Amino acid sequence: MNTAWMELAAGRGALGIGLVVAGVVVVGLLLGAFVLGFRSKRRELPTPRPEEQPRMPAGGPVRETRERREPDEVPRSEERLTPHELKTNGRQSDRTSASQERPRWSEGSSGGFGSGGPGAR
Numbered sequence: 001m002n003t004a005w006m007e008l009a010a011g012r013g014a015l016g017i018g019l020v021v022a023g024v025v026v027v028g029l030l031l032g033a034f035v036l037g038f039r040s041k042r043r044e045l046p047t048p049r050p051e052e053q054p055r056m057p058a059g060g061p062v063r064e065t066r067e068r069r070e071p072d073e074v075p076r077s078e079e080r081l082t083p084h085e086l087k088t089n090g091r092q093s094d095r096t097s098a099s100q101e102r103p104r105w106s107e108g109s110s111g112g113f114g115s116g117g118p119g120a121r
Helices: 002-010 013-043
Strands: none
């Protein structure tokens, strides 16, 4: 019996045993991940009941408002400013623009940087 195991280990049997052991380890890891996921799912809050769902406002659905805003001026300084040092963090100001017309491309403009057109003159 001892020699049978030696022959098995010396030949291709060692590879087969190694693959079986690796397969058992992978299955064990997958089962462990499933159990951990199941436990974390049980700790989550339950889904809201129908009476807890959000409702439409009494005045009806809220509509989108489009308006042009005045851009904020970038403060002049000797040092370079980073985005978090600016007042609005890249958003437009709270001042509504006097002109609410949408900007349009001028005639003869290329329409975009590098598009191959002659550009604005």
